[in-house]
Amino acid sequence: MPRGWLQRISIVDLYLWAFRLVVLFVLIYGTVGTVRAARYGPDVWMDLLVFGLSQGSIYALIALGYTMVYGILRMINFAHSEVFMSGAYVGYYVAAAFGRSGYLDRNPLVSLLVVLAVAMTTSAVVALLVERIAYRPLRGAPRLVPLITAIGASFFLQYTFRGFFGSGFQAYPEAAVLRGKLVVAGIPMLRTQAVVIVASVVMLLVLYLFVMRTRTGTAMRAVSEDMEAAALMGIDVDRVIAITFFVGGAMAGAAGLLYALVFKQVHFFMGFIPGIKAFTAAVLGGIGNIPGAMLGGVFLGLFESVGPILVLDGLGIVAPYQLRDVIAFTMLVMVLIFRPSGILGERLAAKKA
Amino acid sequence: MRAGGPWAEAIRQGLIWGGVAVFLAMVGMVDTFAERQIVAGVISLGLLLLVLTALGVGYQVARRAGGPVAAVLLRGALAGAVAGVLVAALVWVASVVNLRAMFVSATPRLFALLSFGRGPAGTHLILLGWALGGLVGAAAALLGGAWRRPLFAGLTWVLVVGLFQEVVQLVLARTRAGSAVQMLLFSTEGLLPRGALIIFALAAGGSALWAWSHPATRRWSEALPSSRQRALRALSLTLIILLVLLVPVAAGPFLSQVFVLVGVFALLGLGLNVVVGFAGLLDLGYVAFFAIGAYTMGLLTSTGQHGIAGMSFWAAIPVTMAASLVAGVILGIPVLRIRGDYLAIVTLGFGEIIRLLVLSDALRPWLGGSQGVLSIPKPAIGGFEFRGPEQLYYIVVAGCLLVIFVATRLRDSRLGRAWMAVREDEDVAEAMGINLVNVKLLAFAIGAAFGGLSGAIFAVMIGSVFPHSFQLLISINVLALIIVGGMGSIPGVVVGSLFLVGLPELFREFAEYRFLVYGAALVVMMQLRPEGLLPAAIVRRELHAAEEPVAPPLPAEPAEVRPASDG
Numbered sequence: 018m019p020r021g022w023l024q025r026i027s028i029v030d031l032y033l034w035a036f037r038l039v040v041l042f043v044l045i046y047g048t049v050g051t052v053r054a055a056r057y058g059p060d061v062w063m064d065l066l067v068f069g070l071s072q073g074s075i076y077a078l079i080a081l082g083y084t085m086v087y088g089i090l091r092m093i094n095f096a097h098s099e100v101f102m103s104g105a106y107v108g109y110y111v112a113a114a115f116g117r118s119g120y121l122d123r124n125p126l127v128s129l130l131v132v133l134a135v136a137m138t139t140s141a142v143v144a145l146l147v148e149r150i151a152y153r154p155l156r157g158a159p160r161l162v163p164l165i166t167a168i169g170a171s172f173f174l175q176y177t178f179r180g181f182f183g184s185g186f187q188a189y190p191e192a193a194v195l196r197g198k199l200v201v202a203g204i205p206m207l208r209t210q211a212v213v214i215v216a217s218v219v220m221l222l223v224l225y226l227f228v229m230r231t232r233t234g235t236a237m238r239a240v241s242e243d244m245e246a247a248a249l250m251g252i253d254v255d256r257v258i259a260i261t262f263f264v265g266g267a268m269a270g271a272a273g274l275l276y277a278l279v280f281k282q283v284h285f286f287m288g289f290i291p292g293i294k295a296f297t298a299a300v301l302g303g304i305g306n307i308p309g310a311m312l313g314g315v316f317l318g319l320f321e322s323v324g325p326i327l328v329l330d331g332l333g334i335v336a337p338y339q340l341r342d343v344i345a346f347t348m349l350v351m352v353l354i355f356r357p358s359g360i361l362g363e364r365l366a367a368k369k370a
Numbered sequence: 371m372r373a374g375g376p377w378a379e380a381i382r383q384g385l386i387w388g389g390v391a392v393f394l395a396m397v398g399m400v401d402t403f404a405e406r407q408i409v410a411g412v413i414s415l416g417l418l419l420l421v422l423t424a425l426g427v428g429y430q431v432a433r434r435a436g437g438p439v440a441a442v443l444l445r446g447a448l449a450g451a452v453a454g455v456l457v458a459a460l461v462w463v464a465s466v467v468n469l470r471a472m473f474v475s476a477t478p479r480l481f482a483l484l485s486f487g488r489g490p491a492g493t494h495l496i497l498l499g500w501a502l503g504g505l506v507g508a509a510a511a512l513l514g515g516a517w518r519r520p521l522f523a524g525l526t527w528v529l530v531v532g533l534f535q536e537v538v539q540l541v542l543a544r545t546r547a548g549s550a551v552q553m554l555l556f557s558t559e560g561l562l563p564r565g566a567l568i569i570f571a572l573a574a575g576g577s578a579l580w581a582w583s584h585p586a587t588r589r590w591s592e593a594l595p596s597s598r599q600r601a602l603r604a605l606s607l608t609l610i611i612l613l614v615l616l617v618p619v620a621a622g623p624f625l626s627q628v629f630v631l632v633g634v635f636a637l638l639g640l641g642l643n644v645v646v647g648f649a650g651l652l653d654l655g656y657v658a659f660f661a662i663g664a665y666t667m668g669l670l671t672s673t674g675q676h677g678i679a680g681m682s683f684w685a686a687i688p689v690t691m692a693a694s695l696v697a698g699v700i701l702g703i704p705v706l707r708i709r710g711d712y713l714a715i716v717t718l719g720f721g722e723i724i725r726l727l728v729l730s731d732a733l734r735p736w737l738g739g740s741q742g743v744l745s746i747p748k749p750a751i752g753g754f755e756f757r758g759p760e761q762l763y764y765i766v767v768a769g770c771l772l773v774i775f776v777a778t779r780l781r782d783s784r785l786g787r788a789w790m791a792v793r794e795d796e797d798v799a800e801a802m803g804i805n806l807v808n809v810k811l812l813a814f815a816i817g818a819a820f821g822g823l824s825g826a827i828f829a830v831m832i833g834s835v836f837p838h839s840f841q842l843l844i845s846i847n848v849l850a851l852i853i854v855g856g857m858g859s860i861p862g863v864v865v866g867s868l869f870l871v872g873l874p875e876l877f878r879e880f881a882e883y884r885f886l887v888y889g890a891a892l893v894v895m896m897q898l899r900p901e902g903l904l905p906a907a908i909v910r911r912e913l914h915a916a917e918e919p920v921a922p923p924l925p926a927e928p929a930e931v932r933p934a935s936d937g
Contacts, residue, residue: 164714166896173886177886183474354704
């Protein structure tokens with residue numbers, strides 16, 4: 018047995034093992050270094066954790082769109098990051114109008130809910146349009162074709178927004194209620210962070226119930242299981258796909274608003290990085306798997322928030338926070354290379370990846 | 371044909387094209403392009419965009435459904451009018467609501483342009499104008515090819531000369547005879563109506579002449595003995611090469627700079643074409659190799675503080691290519707077992723990681739961080755220095771020719787066939803005994819080496835290397851030019867880079883919208899013409915396999931040459 022194993026090992030395997038070992042070594046060495054230096058107190062770590070959690074719940078919301086679409090169509094909807102951006106951007110105009118009229122401070126709950134509704138609707142409609150115009154005519158085309166279309170759609174949307182609304186950053190208005198800090202169960206956090214976490218959890222729960230408990234949700238699961246069989250059972254596949262895009266888009270729109278609440282600005286290119294990270298989250302949790310996307314999002318948020326200081330600082334690297342995105346991308350690459358089925362490791366084999 | 375008959379179809383098309391017109395207006399293209407006069411004082415590019423939309427809807431409707439001439443024309447006019455309704459609605463909305471608070475492009479000038487300067491009062495004019503446009507478009511579709519082709523050729527040439535009049539004038543002004551032509555065609559305002567007419571007449575005449583003489587000359591050349599034919603082909607090839615070599619002399623520094631950039635992107639495209647077009651591995655992080663090439667060249671030759679070797683350009687070129695090749699292998703091995711979509715994302719991740727690393731403060735002592743590597747000397751042979759774009763042009767052309775040669779030979783080699791097999795079906799290819807590891811790695815490595823060469827030339831061209839030059843957008847740009855030209859097609863890459871890199875450089879207003887257009891081009895190409903403009907034969911066959919009838923029965927009578935075009 019060992020001999021057969023030895024013979025089957027190739028240069029590529031060795032290389033990949035070396036790659037794993039190097040990353041593992043860096044990880045451990047850096048962590049040990051940081052822990053031993055003990056330069057940061059528990060309050061710093063707590064701040065980072067809370068920040069990571071709020072960040073991660075936003076990623077989770079976006080990741081849902083990737084994961085649901087992939088589950089059904091086996092395609093990466095590259096334009097999803099722009100779906101996210103469009104909700105945030107259009108929501109901005111409503112929020113700015115409320116901000117100018119002072120309504121945002123007089124009645125923050127109602128105005129935020131209205132902005133949320135606008136953002137979700139916009140994103141959902143954009144997602145629907147992309148599906149209808151760009152993807153639907155390509156069902157059954159060779160795999161590269163929808164992928165390239167998706168990249169094209171992504172850039173088209175970005176620069177459409179640039180053309181419509183200009184290339185500058187727009188400052189999101191801030192509701193007075195959301196300023197400042199509060200303490201939950203002994204953990205201090207910014208109010209926006211608390212709102213983001215609560216809102217995401219609610220949204221994720223609603224979506225989970227929708228997919229698991231409603232007829233439409235059942236149809237979605239059936240289509241993602243086997244499209245042809247679902248069609249034979251009388252499910253209107255095109256309609257289900259459209260609903261999937263719609264729901265995924267709405268979640269991304271909500272994420273867009275939450276993201277804008279945290280970072281307080283919108284820009285036509287803002288979707289790219291969160292989009293990639295959310296995709297990472299989706300893969301991390303096992304693509305096609307809804308609870309996995311949620312878990313993956315939170316995990317990624319936490320890791321990229323804590324990681325730079327935990328790992329890189331210990332290596333004596335200057336300005337580790339600059340390399341936050343490198344950590345996220347490295348994680349993406351590592352997951353795709355070594356465990357494309359994700360942490361939850363559900364059904365997914367060569368036929369899908 | 372959809373339900374609802376041709377009239378409903380006309381209304382549907384009218385709505386779609388009207389939506390396009392409204393989109394073009396709101397995204398700012400109409401307004402921005404209004405500054406560019408095609409024919410001075412007569413028509414601007416912004417207006418032309420609207421006119422083309424109006425003509426397009428009529429043309430489309432007429433092509434979709436036939437019938438009596440009057441009905442077709444009427445349907446064209448109807449579709450145009452429907453599109454006009456949408457435009458009029460936009461004008462009306464703009465007069466009631468201040469759209470500008472939200473849409474930066476909703477300028478008063480835009481609405482003046484849309485409504486012939488009358489605002490909502492001009493609604494009838496808008497409808498009339500669009501209906502007329504639709505009518506003319508439909509009429510153009512009804513014309514026979516013998517008439518339509520010269521007409522289109524004439525209009526296209528006027529458009530091209532009008533668009534690029536600055537460049538045309540620049541080139542003309544370099545010689546005395548050219549200056550005379552310039553005086554004839556242009557005034558200080560731009561292309562004169564007189565000039566436009568002359569160009570139209572020349573181009574239309576030329577096109578008609580070509581259509582008339584082409585079958586005859588072709589028959590003549592085909593009748594020649596094969597040795598003569600070969601000589602003829604060699605002659606035309608020599609002529610083309612001579613023309614290519616003379617470009618900088620005729621074009622001057624500005625145009626040469628554009629050509630150098632086109633060449634740099636063509637090199638990138640040729641490299642990515644090996645990976646994506648030949649082997650079917652979608653690499654979105656290709657810019658990484660461009661960056662590695664540029665930085666290696668910078669570090670090796672720079673005379674500034676980051677220079678490490680002080681080598682000459684010529685000595686550094688092989689090292690640069692070798693470094694990129696190695697980088698291609700290093701980044702290639704881990705992704706060997708990944709397919710399709712995941713591969714695209716992983717490579718994208720690698721590209722971003724490299725850019726972020728280069729940009730970071732952690733590597734600043736070696737790579738200069740955001741300040742980059744400065745003072746890269748220009749290459750020189752003996753006493754001759756490749757100082758400006760006019761000289762660098764030759765380096766780029768030499769690089770392109772070399773790479774085209776290598777790529778062509780590779781495509782036709784055993785390895786090229788293995789790549790194609792992998793592209794078609796990995797599992798089957800492996801079962802046929804192709805070593806996937808080697809074949810894929812070679813694709814990555816060779817593609818990377820070409821990219822590195824391109825980066826090296828780019829570094830020399832700019833004279834310094836900054837991390838900001840290596841954004842994801844470069845990868846997308848290169849991908850777009852491959853797709854537009856035709857995946858796997860080598861001439862396609864060159865044509866693609868001429869269009870997608872050359873045009874935006876010459877036509878500055880367009881630069882702002884280039885990625886909008888690229889995105890649209892990718893989406894539209896994938897739906898209408900996934901094989902690209904100049905497809906490789908095999909890709910075309912593969913993508914249209916379903917449509918082609920199985921060996922159509924040969925006609926009994928000898929196949930006729932195209933219907934004689936004596937009109």
